[in-house]
Amino acid sequence: MASESRQPITPSRPLFERHRELLALDAALSELHRAARGARSGHSGLLSFTAPAGMGKSALLREARTRATAYGCTVLSGGGSETEQEVAFRLIRQFVQPVLATMDKAELRAFLGSWYDIVASALGLEARTLSSVPDPAGVRDGLDWVMTQLSVARKPLVLLLDDLHWADLESLSWLTSFAPRAADLPLLLVLAYRPDDLPSEAAPFRTLVERHANRPYALAPLSAAGVARIVRDEVGEGAQDAFCEECRTVTGGNPFETVELAIRLGEHDLRGTEDDLPAMRNLATAVKGPGIVRRLRSLGTATVRFAHAAAVLGAPFSPELAAGLAAVGAAQAAQSVEKLRAARILAEGEGPGGTLDFVHPLIATAIYRDVPDALRGGMHNAAVVAIRSAGLGPTAAARHLLELPCEGKPEAVDWLREAAHAYLCAGAPEAARRLLSRALQEPPPPEDRAPLLHELARATFLIDPRATVVHLREALTEPRIEPRLRASIVFLLSQALAHTDRMEEAAALAAAEAQRTEDARVRLRMLADHFVWSMFRTDEPGSADRSRRLARLAGRLPGRSPEERRILGLRAWDALLRGEARQSVLRYAEDALRGGMSWTDADRGFEIPVSVALAFMYCDQPRRAEELFHDGMTDCESKGWRGSHLAVGRTLFGYIRFRRGDLTGAEHWVRDGLRTAERVEGAVPAQWFAVGILVQTLLARGRIADARRVADEHRYGQVVPNAVIYPDPRTVYAELLLAEGRHAEAARLLEEVGEWLDGRDWRNPSWCPWRLDLSAALARTAPDRAARIAREAVAHARDFGAASVIGQALRVEADVTGGRAALGLYAEAVEHLEQSPSAYELARALVGHGAALCGEGRLQDAADRLYQGLEVAVHCGAEALAARARQELSAAGLRPLPLRYPQTDTLTGHERRAAELAAQGRAASVVAKELRLTEQGVRQLLSAVYRKLGTDPAGLVDALRALPRPRSAGLHSCGAGAAPGR
Numbered sequence: 001m002a003s004e005s006r007q008p009i010t011p012s013r014p015l016f017e018r019h020r021e022l023l024a025l026d027a028a029l030s031e032l033h034r035a036a037r038g039a040r041s042g043h044s045g046l047l048s049f050t051a052p053a054g055m056g057k058s059a060l061l062r063e064a065r066t067r068a069t070a071y072g073c074t075v076l077s078g079g080g081s082e083t084e085q086e087v088a089f090r091l092i093r094q095f096v097q098p099v100l101a102t103m104d105k106a107e108l109r110a111f112l113g114s115w116y117d118i119v120a121s122a123l124g125l126e127a128r129t130l131s132s133v134p135d136p137a138g139v140r141d142g143l144d145w146v147m148t149q150l151s152v153a154r155k156p157l158v159l160l161l162d163d164l165h166w167a168d169l170e171s172l173s174w175l176t177s178f179a180p181r182a183a184d185l186p187l188l189l190v191l192a193y194r195p196d197d198l199p200s201e202a203a204p205f206r207t208l209v210e211r212h213a214n215r216p217y218a219l220a221p222l223s224a225a226g227v228a229r230i231v232r233d234e235v236g237e238g239a240q241d242a243f244c245e246e247c248r249t250v251t252g253g254n255p256f257e258t259v260e261l262a263i264r265l266g267e268h269d270l271r272g273t274e275d276d277l278p279a280m281r282n283l284a285t286a287v288k289g290p291g292i293v294r295r296l297r298s299l300g301t302a303t304v305r306f307a308h309a310a311a312v313l314g315a316p317f318s319p320e321l322a323a324g325l326a327a328v329g330a331a332q333a334a335q336s337v338e339k340l341r342a343a344r345i346l347a348e349g350e351g352p353g354g355t356l357d358f359v360h361p362l363i364a365t366a367i368y369r370d371v372p373d374a375l376r377g378g379m380h381n382a383a384v385v386a387i388r389s390a391g392l393g394p395t396a397a398a399r400h401l402l403e404l405p406c407e408g409k410p411e412a413v414d415w416l417r418e419a420a421h422a423y424l425c426a427g428a429p430e431a432a433r434r435l436l437s438r439a440l441q442e443p444p445p446p447e448d449r450a451p452l453l454h455e456l457a458r459a460t461f462l463i464d465p466r467a468t469v470v471h472l473r474e475a476l477t478e479p480r481i482e483p484r485l486r487a488s489i490v491f492l493l494s495q496a497l498a499h500t501d502r503m504e505e506a507a508a509l510a511a512a513e514a515q516r517t518e519d520a521r522v523r524l525r526m527l528a529d530h531f532v533w534s535m536f537r538t539d540e541p542g543s544a545d546r547s548r549r550l551a552r553l554a555g556r557l558p559g560r561s562p563e564e565r566r567i568l569g570l571r572a573w574d575a576l577l578r579g580e581a582r583q584s585v586l587r588y589a590e591d592a593l594r595g596g597m598s599w600t601d602a603d604r605g606f607e608i609p610v611s612v613a614l615a616f617m618y619c620d621q622p623r624r625a626e627e628l629f630h631d632g633m634t635d636c637e638s639k640g641w642r643g644s645h646l647a648v649g650r651t652l653f654g655y656i657r658f659r660r661g662d663l664t665g666a667e668h669w670v671r672d673g674l675r676t677a678e679r680v681e682g683a684v685p686a687q688w689f690a691v692g693i694l695v696q697t698l699l700a701r702g703r704i705a706d707a708r709r710v711a712d713e714h715r716y717g718q719v720v721p722n723a724v725i726y727p728d729p730r731t732v733y734a735e736l737l738l739a740e741g742r743h744a745e746a747a748r749l750l751e752e753v754g755e756w757l758d759g760r761d762w763r764n765p766s767w768c769p770w771r772l773d774l775s776a777a778l779a780r781t782a783p784d785r786a787a788r789i790a791r792e793a794v795a796h797a798r799d800f801g802a803a804s805v806i807g808q809a810l811r812v813e814a815d816v817t818g819g820r821a822a823l824g825l826y827a828e829a830v831e832h833l834e835q836s837p838s839a840y841e842l843a844r845a846l847v848g849h850g851a852a853l854c855g856e857g858r859l860q861d862a863a864d865r866l867y868q869g870l871e872v873a874v875h876c877g878a879e880a881l882a883a884r885a886r887q888e889l890s891a892a893g894l895r896p897l898p899l900r901y902p903q904t905d906t907l908t909g910h911e912r913r914a915a916e917l918a919a920q921g922r923a924a925s926v927v928a929k930e931l932r933l934t935e936q937g938v939r940q941l942l943s944a945v946y947r948k949l950g951t952d953p954a955g956l957v958d959a960l961r962a963l964p965r966p967r968s969a970g971l972h973s974c975g976a977g978a979a980p981g982r
Contacts, residue, residue: 015056015059015060015063016222016226016229016230016255017220017222017223017226018056018060018219020217021049021060021217021219022063024047024214024217025047025060025063025064025067025190026067028044028047028188028190028214029067029068029071029073029158029188030071031043031044032071032073032156032158032186032187032188033071033072033073033156035156035186036155036156036186043183043188044183044212044213044214045179045180045181045182045183045184045185045187045188045189046179046182046183046188046189046191046209046212046214047188047189047190047191047214047217048190048191048192048193048209048212048214048216048217049061049190049191049192049216049217049218049219050192050193050194050195050216050217050218050219051194051218051219052194052196053194053256053361053362054254054255054256054257054360054362055219055221055254055255055256056219056255056256057162057163057192057193057219058162058163058192058360059255060192060219061077061160061162061190061192064158064160064190065077065158065160068158068160068188071156072156073156073157073158073188074154074155074156074157074158075157075158075159075160076095076096076098076099076150076157076158076159076160077094077095077159077160077161077162078091078092078093078094078095078159078160078161078162079091079094079161079162079163079164079166080162080163080164080165080166080167080168080193081163081166081314081315082166082361082364082365082368083311083312083314083364083368083399084166084168084314084399085166085167085168085169086168086399086402086431086434087168087395087396087399087431088122088168088169088170088171088395088423088426088428088430088431089122089123089124089168089170089171089426089428090167090168090171091161091164091167091168091171091172091175092122092123092143092170092171092174093123093124095159095161096123096146096147096150097123097124099150099154100123100125108125111149112146114638115142115145115146117638117640118134118138118139118142118427118639118640119139119142119143119145119146121422121425121426121427122139122142122143122170122426122427122428123146124393133424133425133427133640134425134427134639134640134641134642135427135462135640135641135642135643135645136170136173136427136428136429136462136463136643137642137643137646137676137679137680138427138637138639138640138641138642138643139426139427139428139640140173140174140177140178140427141642142640143174143178144174144177144178144181147178147187148181148185151182151185151186151187152185152186155186155187156186156187156188157185157186157187157188158187158188158190159187159188159189159190160190161175161189161190161191161192162192163192163193163194163361164191164192164193164198164202164205165193165194165195165197165198165199165202166197166361168431169199169201169202169430170427170428170430170431172201172202172205173204175189175205176204176205176208177679179208180208191209195216195218220253221252221253221254222248222253222254222255222258223248223253224244224245224248226253226258227244227245227247227248227251227253227258228241228244228245228247228248230258230259230262231243231244231247231258231261231262231265231272232244232272233262234262234263234265234266235262235265235266235270235271235272236271236272238271238272238273239271239272239273240272240273240274242274243272243273243274243276243277243280244272246277246280246281247261247262247280247284250280250281250284251284251287256287256360256362257284257287257288260287260344261280261283261284261287263344264283264286264287265280265283268283289362289365289366289369290366292345292362292363292366292367293366293367293370295343295345296340296343296345296367296370299336299339299340299343300336300339302326302328302332302335302336303335303336303339303340305326305327305328306322306323306326306328306332306333306336306337306340307336307340307345307346307367308326308367308368308370308371308375308379309322309323309325309326309379310322310346310356310358310367311358311364311367311368311371312325312368312371312376312379312380312383312400313325313383314399315349315355315356315357315358315364316349316355316356316357317349317355317356317357318354318355318390319333319337319354319355319356320333321386321387321390322356324386325379325382325383325386337356344359345358345359345363345367346358346359347359376403377403377404377405380400380401380403380404381400381404383397383400384397384400384401384404384415387400388415393422394415394418394419394422395419395422395423395431397415397419398415398416398419398420398435401415401416401419401435401438402434402435402438406438406441406442406443407442408442408443409442410444410445410448412439412442413439413442413443413444413445413448413452416435416436416438416439416442417435417436417439417452417455419435420432420433420435420436420439420455420459421455423435424458424459427640429459429460429461429462429463430463432459433456433459433460433463433464436452436455436456436459437456439452440452440453440456446478447480449475449478450475450478450481450485450489451485453471453472453474453475453478454471454472454475454485454488454489454492456471457471457472457475457489457492457493457496458492461492461495461496461499462643465496465499465500466496466500468492468493468496469493469496469497469500469502472489472492472493472496473493475489476489476490476493483517483519483522487513487517487519487522487525487526488603490509490510490513490526490529491510491525491526491529491603491604491605493506493509494506494507494509494510494529494533495605497509497533498533498536498723499685501721501722501723503533503534503536503537503538503722503723504537504539506529506533507529507530507533507534507537507540510526510527510529510530510533511526511527511530513526514526514527514530521561521563524561524563524564524566524567525563525566525604527553527567528563528566528567528570528608531546531550531567531570531574532570532605532607532608534546535570535573535574535577535724536607536723536724537722537723537724538720538721538722538723538724538756539722540760543759543760543761543762544760544761547574547578547761550567550570550571550574551571551574551575553567554567554568554570554571554588559591559592559594559595560595561595562595562597562601562604565591565592565593565594565595565597566592566597566604566608568588568591568592569588569589569592569593569597569608569609569611569612570608570611571588571592572585572586572588572589572592572611572612572615573608573611573612573614573615575588576615576618576619576764576766576767577760577762577764577767578761578762578763578764579762579763579764579765579766579767579796579799579800580799580800581799581800581801582618582619582620582800582801582802583801585615585618585619586615586616586619586621586954589612589615589616589619592608592612593612593628597609597612598635599632599633599635599636599641599645599649600635600636600639600641600645606632606645606648609628609632610632610648610649610652612628613625613628613629613632614652614655614656614726616628617655617656617659618764618766618767618802619802620802620803620804620836620837620838620951620952620954620955621837621950621951621952621954621955622656622659622660622837622950622951623837623949623950623951623955623959623962624950624951624955624958625656626653626656626950627962629649629652629653629656630653632649633646633649633650633653636649642676643676643680644677644680644685644686646673646676647673647674647676647677647680647686647687647690648673648677648685648686648689649673650669650670650672650673650676651669651670651673651674651677651686651689651690651693652673652689652693653669653673654666654667654668654669654670654672654673654690654693654697655670655689655693655727657669658670658693658696658697658700658840659804659838660837660838660839660947660950661837661838661839661840661841661842661843661872661875661876661878661947662839662876662877663697663700663701663840663876663877663878664877666693666697667694667697667698667701667877670690670693670694670697671690671694673686673689673690674687674690674691674694677690684721685721685723685725687714688721688725688729689725689726691710691711691714691716692716692725692726692727692728692729692732693727694707694710695707695710695711695716695732695733695735695736696727696732696735698710699735699736699739700840700876700878700881701877701878701879701880702878702879702880702881702883703879703880704736704739704740707736707739708736708740711733711736716729716732716733717729717730717733717736726767726768727768728753728768728770730749730750730752730753731750731753731768731769731770731773733749734746734747734749734750734753734770734773734777735773737749738773738776738777743777743778743780743781744777744781746773746777747774747777747778750770750773750774750777751774753768753770754770754771754774757770763796763799764796764800764805765793765796765797765800765805765808765809766797766800766802766804766805769793769805769808769809771789771790771792771793771796772790772793772808772809772812774786774789775787775789775790775793775812775813775816776812776815776816778816779815779816783816786816787813787816787817790809790812790813790816790817791813793809793812793813794806794809794810794813796809797809802836802952803832803833803835803836803952804832804833804836804837804838804841804952806829806832807828807829807830807831807832807833807836807838807841807842807845808829808833808838808841808844808845810825810826810828810829810832810845811825811826811829811833811841811844811845811848813825814826814829814848814849814852815848820856822852823849823852823853823856826845826848826849826852827849829845829848829849830842830845830846830849830865833845833943834939834940834942834943834946835942835943835946835952835953836946836952837946837947837949837950837951837952838947839872839875839876839947840872840873840876840878840881842872842943842947843869843872843873843876843878843881844869844881845869846865846866846868846869846872847865847866847869847870847873847881847884847885847888849865849869850862850863850864850865850866850869850885850888851866851884851888853865854866854888854891854892859892859893859894862888862892863889863892863894866885866888866889866892866894867889867896868940869881869885870882870885870886870889870896873885904948905948905949906948907945907948907949907963910931910933910941911941911942911944911945911948912945913930913931914927914931914938914941914942914945915942915945915949915956915960916960917930917931918942918945918953918956919956919957919960924938924939949963
């Protein structure tokens with residue numbers, strides 16, 4: 001490793017007129033060197049060079065390799081290829097595979113860890129047959145991890161990437177997302193590309209490099225003095241100025257053309273006089289496209305065939321493979337290689353196994369274009385056979401199939417489908433789409449059209465669901481579709497319709513297929529899909545009738561098959577929305593889960609498993625919901641599903657934390673979910689979930705301006721989605737208006753929500769508290785109506801039976817009632833909320849009750865409530881509520897006390913013993929006697945237990961069973977904190 005004070009390295013043959021670029025390179029390497037040693041320097045992580053062809057980008061990168069090596073850096077490199085842009089992850093494989101090739105299988109497994117199965121196909125390590133394939137976001141995350149590990153293990157690391165205008169889009173997309181992280185790693189990215197040749201799909205990459213702190217260095221043509229220096233180095237110092245100036249004119253100062261011309265001037269013994277000008281001009285044409293071809297043809301027919309084969313294969317290439325393609329023997333191939341090297345057409349490649357490369361991409365392009373069309377097709381066809389015979393994988397061969405005319409060959413269709421599947425396993429659906437679209441054009445045999453269209457639809461689902469709809473509708477017109485395939489087609493089509501905001505069509509399609517099929521399991525599956533998309537329609541007609549049909553069907557099903565359990569899960573969710581008794585909701589939810597319910601079943605979706613998990617949250621058992629979400633998200637991550645599934649999972653996990661009162665944790669999870677959603681194309685529903693929950697969380701924390709900013713950034717409240725989203729967007733936006741004091745606007749919006757939900761018979765205030773919010777909005781202008789609406793909400797909450805929503809509704813009724821009459825309501829609200837896991841709602845009720853008691857002059861009672869409320873509010877992260885509690889205490893002449901115990905989800909000894917006794921059915925008086933506490937103290941102990949364990953009394957036994965057994969010492973002690981209420 002070089003020392004920190006090492007001076008820049010001077011190359012033996014300097015690049016002409018690249019002083020500025022070399023200074024930037026040395027500075028970047030020096031910064032990287034210091035960063036790798038732990039110094040906090042201004043390491044930018046990115047350096048890029050841009051210019052048209054032949055301007056010396058590749059030469060700069062070669063010099064970068066030399067200097068980086070001298071600095072003690074590990075150097076990896078790769079480059080785009082004009083003929084291999086269709087090969088997904090080709091660029092990444094170029095620079096990663098040489099490192100991985102030094103590891104045996106066990107070392108590879110250890111190095112890649114849990115990411116192995118997700119990134120192996122993308123890195124070209126193995127071909128896998130999977131029931132589910134990773135999504136592009138999961139593969140990108142895995143590649144990020146691999147590159148991060150390499151950067152740390154081989155630090156300092158320099159990655160040289162040339163000709164990025166020809167990079168495959170999958171690699172370029174990864175590079176664009178990963179590049180900003182380089183500044184935080186011992187890694188320097190050195191990039192080179194032709195800006196005018198970047199494809200339109202590379203716009204994000206262009207934005208990245210052009211807006212980076214280190215803006216791209218645009219390489220300028222050589223000056224007259226620079227050209228003269230190069231010419232005189234070859235022909236001698238006697239070259240005349242006029243001759244050198246003419247050399248600059250014919251080359252335009254292009255470094256590649258200048259060097260090539262100067263070499264040929266020397267080879268022809270020209271001295272650079274005026275008399276040599278005609279010969280110089282003739283030689284100058286030989287370094288351009290037509291001249292390169294003339295030079296090649298002068299080397300003989302066999303050498304031309306070998307060069308054509310090399311150009312068709314793409315560089316770097318195997319000389320043995322090229323010889324076979326050119327139909328020349330080993331001896332003739334060796335002679336051809338020597339001739340092409342001497343003519344400065346070929347050089348040693350950087351790839352493993354003695355590969356060869358063209359001296360410059362301009363040469364490769366000129367030779368490829370020289371191959372006659374008929375011969376080119378034949379060589380691509382031969383390349384397919386040769387590559388497959390060599391065991392180089394279906395995707396390497398498929399690139400050549402794309403260059404062939406459509407001839408209706410079944411084997412071509414099979415090979416394209418095989419390669420497309422490999423791309424799907426590698427997380428490259430766009431590449432799979434290209435191959436499958438080409439297979440359709442071949443065309444396939446009639447019996448293969450429907451399966452092929454289905455495969456194409458699966459490839460487009462994550463990137464273009466509208467195209468998925470077109471392909472699947474076409475597939476359904478094919479005759480004699482196998483029943484299981486038809487069921488998969490209809491299911492995927494219903495999903496694609498739903499994801500393109502066509503819920504009505506999705507529901508109608510599933511209903512029609514349920515009537516059409518004669519298979520009982522398929523019928524149940526289609527009915528489940530029909531119920532799912534009907535329930536998620538905001539404009540569903542006949543909602544009550546659909547609920548009755550669902551209830552009758554669920555009542556007949558024992559839950560033996562996955563299809564039956566999906567119906568039971570839907571019944572649980574529907575019962576929840578309608579506000580049926582929570583015991584009924586929990587019973588159906590448990591029945592649905594009895595045989596397991598996967599989040600990653602590609603043929604069934606994850607909407608129902610997510611809904612079942614959330615049912616436990618609404619029923620005051622969020623711990624169970626968190627367990628189900630943890631298992632579901634772990635399943636998604638293990639299979640590389642890190643796109644919209646994970647975005648929804650993280651967001652709704654944050655919602656569970658919000659409902660428990662962990663506002664700090666909720667904000668963290670929801671922001672993480674929102675970030676995940678925003679980097680996934682088409683993840684709009686996930687964004688709606690995230691923005692609404694984030695707004696609610698920020699409001700609960702008292703950060704109204706932040707909530708407004710989030711809403712405005714995402715146009716939340718301005719657009720109403722056609723799908724049912726929870727929490728309901730209009731209700732959340734009304735809560736924001738309420739926080740801003742815009743009560744009339746909030747009331748109008750909530751009236752609309754109420755009309756919509758009552759029309760669907762969805763009356764559960766735990767799912768949507770529109771009545772509670774409307775009551776608050778009307779409290780000042782229409783207090784009697786506000787109180788009546790609050791009482792309606794309390795009645796619906798009691799019908800549902802969850803203590804958290806009963807307490808919330810009673811607290812709101814107390815808020816709008818006011819005066820002495822509110823005291824009993826507050827007290828009852830606290831009593832219910834102490835039996836729930838909802839810490840934030842308990843804090844609100846405690847502070848409200850304390851404030852009301854202050855108003856009635858009962859300061860001692862008020863102090864107890866306010867102290868408790870302050871403590872819970874602080875632990876929740878509810879800054880505004882805590883501030884209100886302190887203000888109320890101050891106004892009453894009381895001083896806030898320090899917190900009695902730190903926030904933790906670990907039970908103290910007293911709490912655990914109280915919980916165990918309560919779980920055994922012991923009365924509060926018995927527990928109080930055993931623990932030598934007051935009954936109020938026991939209630940407060942158990943309240944802390946329910947909040948920490950995330951359950952209500954009904955789930956206490958299961959929650960305790962899931963806890964690790966404590967050490968016997970201290971079981972009956974107070975543990976980390978004193979028991980409140982002694």
